Structure formats: C-alpha cells, structure tokens
Amino acid sequence: MPDMDEFTQEIVPPSDTGRSNDEQLDFSFVLASSVHDMKNSLCMLLGSLEEMIQESPPQNDEQKNHISILQYEASRINSELIQLLNIYRLQNKSLPFSIDENYVIETFEDQVARNDVLFKTKNIEIIMDCDDDLVWFYDNELLGNVIHNILINSSRYAKSKIKLSAICKDERLSISIEDDGFGFPDFMLQAALPENNKNSSADSTRLGLFFAAKIASFHKQGDNRGEIELSNGGSLNGGVFTIVLP
Amino acid sequence: MPSKAYSQLHILIVDDFNSFRQTLNKIMRELGFKHVDSAKSGEEALKACKKNHYDLILCDYNLGKGKNGQQVLEELRKDKRIRAQDIFILLSAETSRNVVMSAYDCEPDAYLTKPISTKTIEQRLKRLLNKRRELLDIYTTLNKSDKNTAIAQLEKKVAEKSRYSMDCQKLLTDLYIETQQFEKAETICRRTLEVRALEWAQVGLARLQLAQGNAEKAIEWLKDIIKAKPACMKAYDILAQAYESLNNNEQLQNIFEQAVEVSPMSLNRQLSLAEVAMGNGDAEIAANAYRKTLRYGANTAHFNTKNQMNFAKSAIRFFEQDPDKANDLAQEAMKTLSTIDDKDEVVPETKTLAKIYSSQILGMQKLQKKSKEIIDPILDSLKKQDNVSSDIEVEVVNSHIYNQQFDIALLKSKELLKKYSDNESVLEKIDYLMSEPVSEKGKAMLQEENRKGIGLYKAKDNRGAIACFSRLEKKYPRFTAVKLNLVQAMIGHMKDVGKDPATIDRCKQILDFLRVHIKGDDVHFQRCQQLQSMLSAMLIKQGVK
Numbered sequence: 001m002p003d004m005d006e007f008t009q010e011i012v013p014p015s016d017t018g019r020s021n022d023e024q025l026d027f028s029f030v031l032a033s034s035v036h037d038m039k040n041s042l043c044m045l046l047g048s049l050e051e052m053i054q055e056s057p058p059q060n061d062e063q064k065n066h067i068s069i070l071q072y073e074a075s076r077i078n079s080e081l082i083q084l085l086n087i088y089r090l091q092n093k094s095l096p097f098s099i100d101e102n103y104v105i106e107t108f109e110d111q112v113a114r115n116d117v118l119f120k121t122k123n124i125e126i127i128m129d130c131d132d133d134l135v136w137f138y139d140n141e142l143l144g145n146v147i148h149n150i151l152i153n154s155s156r157y158a159k160s161k162i163k164l165s166a167i168c169k170d171e172r173l174s175i176s177i178e179d180d181g182f183g184f185p186d187f188m189l190q191a192a193l194p195e196n197n198k199n200s201s202a203d204s205t206r207l208g209l210f211f212a213a214k215i216a217s218f219h220k221q222g223d224n225r226g227e228i229e230l231s232n233g234g235s236l237n238g239g240v241f242t243i244v245l246p
Numbered sequence: 247m248p249s250k251a252y253s254q255l256h257i258l259i260v261d262d263f264n265s266f267r268q269t270l271n272k273i274m275r276e277l278g279f280k281h282v283d284s285a286k287s288g289e290e291a292l293k294a295c296k297k298n299h300y301d302l303i304l305c306d307y308n309l310g311k312g313k314n315g316q317q318v319l320e321e322l323r324k325d326k327r328i329r330a331q332d333i334f335i336l337l338s339a340e341t342s343r344n345v346v347m348s349a350y351d352c353e354p355d356a357y358l359t360k361p362i363s364t365k366t367i368e369q370r371l372k373r374l375l376n377k378r379r380e381l382l383d384i385y386t387t388l389n390k391s392d393k394n395t396a397i398a399q400l401e402k403k404v405a406e407k408s409r410y411s412m413d414c415q416k417l418l419t420d421l422y423i424e425t426q427q428f429e430k431a432e433t434i435c436r437r438t439l440e441v442r443a444l445e446w447a448q449v450g451l452a453r454l455q456l457a458q459g460n461a462e463k464a465i466e467w468l469k470d471i472i473k474a475k476p477a478c479m480k481a482y483d484i485l486a487q488a489y490e491s492l493n494n495n496e497q498l499q500n501i502f503e504q505a506v507e508v509s510p511m512s513l514n515r516q517l518s519l520a521e522v523a524m525g526n527g528d529a530e531i532a533a534n535a536y537r538k539t540l541r542y543g544a545n546t547a548h549f550n551t552k553n554q555m556n557f558a559k560s561a562i563r564f565f566e567q568d569p570d571k572a573n574d575l576a577q578e579a580m581k582t583l584s585t586i587d588d589k590d591e592v593v594p595e596t597k598t599l600a601k602i603y604s605s606q607i608l609g610m611q612k613l614q615k616k617s618k619e620i621i622d623p624i625l626d627s628l629k630k631q632d633n634v635s636s637d638i639e640v641e642v643v644n645s646h647i648y649n650q651q652f653d654i655a656l657l658k659s660k661e662l663l664k665k666y667s668d669n670e671s672v673l674e675k676i677d678y679l680m681s682e683p684v685s686e687k688g689k690a691m692l693q694e695e696n697r698k699g700i701g702l703y704k705a706k707d708n709r710g711a712i713a714c715f716s717r718l719e720k721k722y723p724r725f726t727a728v729k730l731n732l733v734q735a736m737i738g739h740m741k742d743v744g745k746d747p748a749t750i751d752r753c754k755q756i757l758d759f760l761r762v763h764i765k766g767d768d769v770h771f772q773r774c775q776q777l778q779s780m781l782s783a784m785l786i787k788q789g790v791k
Contacts, residue, residue, distance in 0.1 A: 036342060043339055047361035051269070089343060096350040096477035098445060101412050109369055116365035133409070137442045141346075221442070 032088045039081040046074050050117055058121075068121040072156055075118060079149045083211035086142060090218065097139055097218060104134045104166045104173065111147045112164070115155070124158055129165035136166075136173040138219055138245055146212045150177045150241050153208060157181030161236055172224075176234070177241045183232035184239045192230035212243065221246040251375070252278040256298060259284040260291040260305040260318065261337075266360075270304060273364050277371065288313030288321075295327045302371075303328075305354075307338035307345050316348040317513050317542055324514070331385035333374050337362065344511055351479045351509045377410055384417075397421050419450045423457050445471070449480045461488045472504075479509050486518070496717075498522050503531065506538075513542050520556065527721030529563035533575050536560055540582070551592055554582045558603045565610055566648070566723060576607050583607075595635055598624060602641045609648035617649055636662075636672040643679050652763065655679070681726045681763060692718070692725060703735055708742065711735045726763070726770045729756050733777050741784060753781055 049071060058064040090097060105128070112119075112126050119126060147164075154162050158179035166175045184192075192209050209228065216226030224246035234240035257279050261267045267284045274282050283298070285291040288309045294300075303322075307315040315336050322328040336352075338345050339360040349357040356370050378385075384403070387396040400421070403414045415434050422431035432454055438447040448471050455464035468485040471478055482505035489498040502519035506512070520535035536557035540550070561579035565572040586592055586600040601620050608617035625642070628634050639662055646655035659679045666672040673685035683689045699714035715732035722728060733756050736749050760774050768774075 040339065043359075043361055047339075050361055050363065089346075096347065097475070098350065098477075099442065100444060101442075103409075106373065110366070113363060113365040113369045116363045135412075137444075 028088065032085060035081050035084055035088075039078060039085065042074055042078040042081065046071070046078060049074065053117065053121070064121060068118070071118050071121060072152065075115070075152045076156070079145065079152050080208060080211070082145055083149060083208070083215075086145060087211060087214055090214075097142070099137050099139055099219070101135050101137055102140045103132075104136055104175070105130045105132055107140055107144055107147065108164050108166070111144055111151055114148060115151055118152070118155055119162075122155055122158075123160065124155055125161050127161060127163040129163065131166075134166060134168060134173075136168065136245065137221075138173070142215050142218070143243075143245075146215050146243060147175070147177065149208055149211065154179040154181070154239065154241070157239060159238075163234075163236055171246065173245045175243050175245075178234040178236045179238040180236040181238040183237075184230050189230050189232070192228060212241075216243050216245065219245045252371075253280045255279060255301040256281045257283065258291065258294055258298075258300040258303045258305075260286075260288070260303065260309065260315070262286050262306065262308070262310040266306070273367055274304075276364070277368055287311070288315070288318045291318050292321055292327075295322055299329075300332065302333045302335070304335045304337060307336055307348065313513075313542060314348070314511060315354075316352045316511050319352050319354060320513060329385065330388045331378050331382055333378065335370070335374075344509075347477065347509045348511045350477065351512060377413075380408065381410060381413070384414075388417075393421050393425050397425070416446055419446075423450075423453055426457070428454055428458055445475060445478050445480070449478070449484060452481070453484055456484065456488050456491065461491050464488045477508055479505065479512075482508070482515075495522055495526050499526050499528065499531070506535070510538075511542075513539060516542075517553075520560070524556065524560050524563075527563075527717070527723075529560045529567060529720065530571070532560035533557060533564045533572070533579075537575070537578065551586065551589065551596060554586065555596065555600065555603075558583050558600070562603060562606050562610075563723075565607065567720060569610065576611070580604060580607050595638065598628075599638055599641060602638065602645055606641070606645050606648045609645060609650075614649050617645070621645055621649075636666065636669075636675065640672075640675045640679065647679070677722060679724065681724050683722070683725065688722065692722070692728070696727065696731065699731060699735070703731075703738075708735055708739050712739060724763075726760065726768075729760060730770060730773055730777060733757060733781075737777065737780055737784060745785070750781075750785065757781065 049067070053067060058067055108128055108130055112128070151162065154177060158181050161180045163178045164175070165178070166173060168174070188209075192213075209230070212228045216228050219226035226243065226245040229242040229244070231240045231242070232238070257274055259267050259270045259274070259282065261270065261284070264286070267286065271282055271284060283294060283300075285294050286309075289312050291303070291305065291309075292313075295303075305315045305318055309315065309318075313321070315338070319328075319334055319336070322334075328334065333356075334354045335356045335358060336349050336354040337358050337360060338349070355374055358366060358370065381403075384396055384399045387399060397418065400414045400418045404411050404418070408414060415438070419431050419434050422428070422434070431450065435447040435450040435454070438444055439451075449468070452464045452467040452471065455461075455467065465485060465488045468481045468488065471481045472485070475481070482501055485501050486498055486505070489495075489501060499519065499522045502515055502522060505515050506519055509515070516535050516538045520532050520539060523529075523532035523535060536553055539553050540557055558579040561572060561575040565576040583600045583604045587597050601624055605617040605621040605624075608614070608620065621642075628638070628642070639658075643655050643658045643662065646652075646658065659676065662672075662676055662679075663684060666676065670685055670687070674687050677683050677685050677688035683692050695714060695718045699711045699718070702708070702714060703711035712732065712735045715728055715735055718728045719725070719732055733753050736753050740746060740749055757774070757778050760770075761778075764771050764774050
C-alpha cells in the first residue's frame with residue numbers, strides 16, 4: 001500500500017468518465033419509428049387480406065379486380081416502407097449487412113413465393129431463367145427486398161408475364177426483371193441513370209429506384225460497386241429492370 | 247402436394263396467437279405433416295421439447311411475456327435438446343432492429359417475416375428438408391461427437407462439390423480447430439478470403455490465432471472485424487474468449503457491454519455481462535444486466551432464484567455506491583426478495599440470505615427499525631446453528647454495517663478473520679468488509695492497481711488516476727488507502743480545472759465515511775485530516791460554501 005508521501009498535492013484534470021445517456025431524438029429517428037409502426041399495420045392488413053381471400057374467394061371479375069388493387073397497393077407501400085427502414089438502419093450502422101454466398105435461384109423463389117397470392121389474383125405468369133447452381137455473393141435479405149419491390153411494381157404494369165433471369169459475366173452477377181407491359185416512361189429511364197440517383201426529388205416512383213440503387217451500391221468488391229439500370233424492350237418487350245452486383 | 251416423407255416428421259408450432267397457430271397448423275397438415283403439436287409460449291415450447299423430440303420447430307419471435315424465439319433457440323441449444331439435423335424456423339411479424347439482429351445473431355435455419363404465404367413455407371421446407379436429407383449422415387455422426395468420421399464425410403462432400411459445400415466448409419473449419427488441425431482450417435479460411443471477405447472466414451482466422459495461444463493477435467484482428475462490421479456477433483464472442491484467456495476482466499466486461507448493446511436479446515450474454523461486472527465491482531452494470539435476465543424469464547426454478555439473489559446483491563452494492571441512482575433498483579430488489587420465502591423449492595439457507603439482503607436494503611434506507619425486525623430473529627436462530635455458511639456470516643456483518651452498527655461489525659469481522667484465517671476463498675469475501683485487504687488476491691489487487699493509479703497521478707494523468715482509484719473503490723468500497731488516494735486525486739483535479747459540485751460531493755462523502763471509521767490511533771488518521779483541511783482550504787479559496 002502506498003503511503004501518503006507517494007502523493008504530492010497538486011494537479012489533476014477532469015475525471016468524469018461516465019457514459020453519456022443523451023438520447024438523440026432527431027427527426028429521422030422519429031420518422032423511422034413511425035415508418036416501422038405503419039409497416040406493422042400493413043403487415044396485419046395484408047395477412048387478413050390473404051385469409052379473407054382464402055375463406056371467401058372473389059365471386060366475379062369486379063371483386064377480383066378490387067382485391068388485386070387492395071393487395072397491390074398495400075404490398076407496394078409495405079415494401080417501400082421496408083426499404084426505407086433498411087436504408088435508415090444501414091446508415092445508422094444498426095443493421096447487419098452480411099455478404100454471404102447464396103444460390104440466386106433460391107433468392108428468386110423466395111420472392112416469387114412471397115407474392116404468390118398477388119400474382120394469382122392478377123393472373124400473372126412467372127418465368128424464371130436461372131441456372132440451378134448459380135451462386136453469388138450478396139446480402140440475401142437486402143437483395144431479396146429489392147427484388148420484392150420490383151416484382152410488386154412490375155405486377156402493376158405487366159399484362160400477363162414477368163420474367164426473372166440471372167447470369168454471371170465478367171465477374172459480375174446480372175439480375176433482370178422483365179415484364180410485358182408498356183415499358184418505363186422516359187422520365188423514369190432518366191431517373192435511373194447513376195448521375196440522377198442522388199438528387200432524387202423523392203416522388204414515389206423514383207423512391208423505389210433510389211432504394212434499389214442504394215442497396216446495389218452497398219455491395220462492393222475492390223473498386224467496383226453494384227448498379228441498377230432501367231430499359232425498355234427485352235425478351236418480353238416491356239420494362240426491364242437490371243441490377244448488377246460485383 | 248403432400249409428401250410421404252413429411253408424414254414421419256414431428257412438428258412443433260410456437261406462437262402466442264391462437265389464430266396463427268391454427269392457420270399454421272392447417273397449412274402444415276395440407277402439406278402432409280401428420281404429427282403437429284403446438285405451444286403458446288416459450289416456456290411451454292421448452293417443456294414440450296423436453297418431453298418429445300421435434301424434427302421441425304416453427305417459432306414466432308414475439309411470444310408475449312417470458313422468453314422470445316431467440317431465447318427459446320438459445321435454451322434448446324444449451325440443453326442439447328435440438329440435434330444438428332433438426333430444423334428451427336424463426337417467424338416474425340415485425341422487423342424492428344432487435345428482431346432482425348436476433349435472427350441474425352442466433353442463426354436459425356430460416357427466418358421468415360409474416361405475412362407468410364403457404365407457398366413460402368412449402369418452398370422453404372422443401373429446400374431445408376433436401377439439405378437435411380443430403381447431410382443427414384454427417385449430422386448423425388456429429389451427434390455422436392465422432393469428429394474424425396464427420397471430418398472425412400465433410401471432406402468428401404466438399405470434393406464432390408455438393409450443393410452444400412459452403413456449409414460443409416464452415417463446419418469443417420470448426421472441426422479442424424477443435425481437433426487442432428490448424429493448417430487445414432487456415433487453408434479453408436484463406437482460400438475463401440481470396441475470393442471474398444466473408445465474415446465467417448475472417449473470424450475463423452482470428453479463432454485460429456486464439457486456439458494457438460496468440461490471444462493478442464486474435465484480439466487485434468477481431469477488433470478490426472468489429473470496426474468494419476459492428477453487427478458481427480461471432481467476433482464479439484470470440485473476443486470475449488480471448489480476453490478471458492488473458493484474465494482481462496475489465497476488457498471482458500467492456501466487450502460484453504458492447505455486444506448487448508448491439509444485440510440486446512441474448513440471455514447468455516446478459517448473464518455473462520452481469521457476472522463479470524459483479525466481479526469487477528461494477529454493481530450498476532451488474533444489477534441492470536441481472537434485471538434483464540430476470541425479465542426475459544428463465545428456464546428452471548433454480549436458475550431463476552440464483553439470478554434473483556444475484557440481482558438483489560448487485561442492486562444492494564450499487565445502492566451502497568450511489569443511493570440516488572440505485573433507488574429504483576433497490577425497490578425492485580426488495581420486491582424480488584420478498585418472493586423467495588414463498589418458494590417451496592428454495593433451500594432454507596437461500597431464504598435466510600434473502601432476508602438478510604432485505605434487512606441490508608432497509609438499513610441503508612435508514613429504516614433501521616424495520617431492518618432489525620427482520621435481522622434479529624435471524625441472528626437468534628443462527629446462534630443455535632453449528633454450520634452457518636460463510637456467505638451468511640459475511641452478509642450478516644454487512645447488514646450491521648448498513649445499519650450503522652460499526653462496533654458490532656468490527657467485532658464480528660475480526661471473529662471471521664480468525665475463523666477463516668487459512669481459507670483464501672472466504673477471505674476474498676471478507677475483503678469487502680475490511681478497511682484493508684486480508685486475502686492474497688485482495689492484497690495483490692490493491693498493490694497492483696494502487697501502483698498503477700499512483701503512476702498515473704505522478705505522470706500528471708489525473709483523469710486516469712481517478713478512473714483507476716474509482717474502479718478499485720467500487721470493488722473494495724471500504725479500503726481506506728484507496729479512498730484516500732481517490733480523494734487526493736480529486737482534490738488535485740479541482741485545483742487544476744476548478745470546482746465541480748459532483749466531485750466536491752464525492753470528496754465530502756468519502757471523508758465523512760472515513761471520519762466515522764478512522765480513529766486517532768489509525769495510521770491513516772493524519773492523512774485523512776490533512777486531506778480534509780486541503781479540501782476546506784480549496785473551497786474557501788474558490789468561494790464555495
């Protein structure tokens with residue numbers, strides 16, 4: 001034990017090493033919390049809707065049409081809210097972003113199954129063109145949500161078909177989602193260009209693209225980042241959404 | 247499309263909502279499953295798993311009161327109620343950060359978000375069951391802990407380029423490390439990393455360092471991983487093992503604190519945090535962590551009581567350190583303690599200890615009369631007993647101290663010293679009562695930490711000195727030398743940067759304590775007086791009343 005002489009009687013700067021408990025209640029936090037709440041409500045709504053369709057299927061085309069609108073709009077908002085939350089969490093580093101090796105076909109199947117009821121009520125046929133053994137590196141949750149979002153959007157414009165395809169070339173995975181609708185209007189094609197992603201004036205159609213671009217860009221390998229692209233034409237002669245991951 | 251293979255499997259559905267259990271039950275039967283049970287809470291699920299064996303468990307995350315889905319899975323793994331080939335699917339209606347983190351943290355075989363379409367379940371099950379079929383032999387070997395055979399089987403699968411090669415390589419890395427085939431493990435990790443910076447391979451390399459005795463290197467790498475991927479929970483767990491191997495309890499606590507911040511729902515980590523914090527004397531962190539373990543519910547009655555007692559003890563220690571801040575916790579501890587006496591399964595000794603703890607809280611709340619009403623009958627009955635445990639003896643002395651009966655406390659602690667003079671582990675408990683250490687561990691700790699603090703003080707790092715002495719004071723709140731050094735460092739600090747009400751209060755509080763306990767013949771008496779007058783002089787000079 002030291003005795004007193006080991007101490008002189010001078011000096012000493014501040015001591016407080018206590019934790020700071022300041023909850024930073026900024027607007028984005030409040031927004032994120034309410035988005036979360038809205039999303040949960042929509043999930044309940046979608047769940048009830050599915051049960052309702054199962055218990056009492058639509059009797060005629062008009063009813064079927066109403067239900068498909070209900071389903072589409074609710075799914076669309078829901079999937080956008082999920083994207084919004086994901087971006088918020090990624091930026092706050094509070095979401096695990098985990099790149100792993102995944103079978104692309106499984107990611108496709110998951111998202112198609114997720115929207116099974118929607119496609120059935122809208123009579124949309126899904127075509128998948130992807131090697132069973134194709135694997136790639138990505139965050140399955142996040143990419144899944146991008147595909148989910150695009151599928152819902154395509155279901156709105158497709159006449160009868162949506163096609164998902166994936167190929168690997170030049171060390172990059174390219175995923176395309178095509179429909180047989182009228183294709184994207186010009187302003188959308190412009191909005192999807194990389195240089196226009198940043199100044200998104202956040203109207204809702206662009207928002208979806210903004211999310212997709214953001215999530216694509218989280219995927220990095222060396223100097224390469226993921227990208228998205230919109231075009232018209234493709235094998236179904238409609239809109240084509242493409243996401244390329246390094 | 248009902249499958250024949252499905253009809254053999256045993257399924258458990260866990261959800262607190264009746265309607266969802268029914269929906270899921272219907273879906274499963276449509277898919278061809280014949281043996282479907284259900285449970286409406288985590289506790290019920292665990293009970294069911296003790297009675298029966300399930301090949302497939304579909305478990306909702308949010309199960310209302312008690313355990314959640316992650317905790318159910320953790321528990322099943324801990325008790326080895328789930329075999330390698332069994333499938334656990336976590337379901338959830340919400341995607342809050344905690345839920346996503348949980349799902350990521352506990353690694354169920356699948357995580358599905360509601361609303362879940364029949365198609366999704368059908369497809370996912372098909373895929374998981376295919377995997378199970380292909381790897382069943384390996385799982386069976388693993389269940390028998392036959393590591394060498396499992397390694398051979400896995401190597402074969404990888405060579406065959408199985409669809410599940412990646413899973414096989416992860417398993418192989420684990421097994422190579424367990425069987426000390428470090429080079430082979432390293433080859434897998436490095437080859438993987440050449441292609442992509444995958445988390446499991448990065449953590450794998452750090453684990454290899456640790457397994458080969460290079461804890462420092464492992465720590466460096468793991469810190470890098472966590473910096474880049476703050477949600478990589480495996481890295482925290484291995485980092486904790488590394489600090490544990492170095493007996494660095496301060497850093498160990500730190501890493502558990504970080505880990506529960508990132509992923510708060512893991513019961514195991516909360517418990518580890520509580521235990522290490524208690525050992526470090528950080529009663530505030532310990533009490534809060536124990537409280538969380540209690541909130542999450544518990545598996546067995548024994549576990550529950552033990553945690554309740556530990557919660558009370560840490561809350562009491564915290565109350566001693568900071569009565570204002572700890573007031574709510576102390577109240578809660580009081581409530582918790584009052585439930586112990588009614589439990590049939592609790593042994594009498596624990597019941598006695600619970601009452602002593604209650605008397606300690608009442609004593610500190612200055613409710614001495616009530617405290618005495620509890621402790622006096624206990625003291626009477628203890629006199630008639632031969633084999634009183636040292637825990638009870640030590641806490642009785644503490645009870646006297648909290649009731650301001652310092653003379654009796656001193657007398658009794660001297661008796662204890664005599665009785666246990668050659669029992670190091672009891673002496674370590676007695677340290678807490680004493681004004682200077684009596685155990686070897688306490689002496690060594692005091693010497694080392696005090697030297698560290700004095701070194702910092704001499705090097706003008708007074709902030710560091712105060713932190714060092716405060717830490718030591720928390721662990722041994724009655725050691726005179728530590729208290730004096732802490733006061734001196736704080737006075738010096740204020741001379742340097744100016745007055746600060748919190749620090750003044752702290753100095754006064756310590757000196758008040760010492761004035762009661764240090765008499766004129768004490769070796770520390772003179773220094774205590776000197777510090778007192780230094781503080782007074784400084785306050786007058788700086789115009790503080």
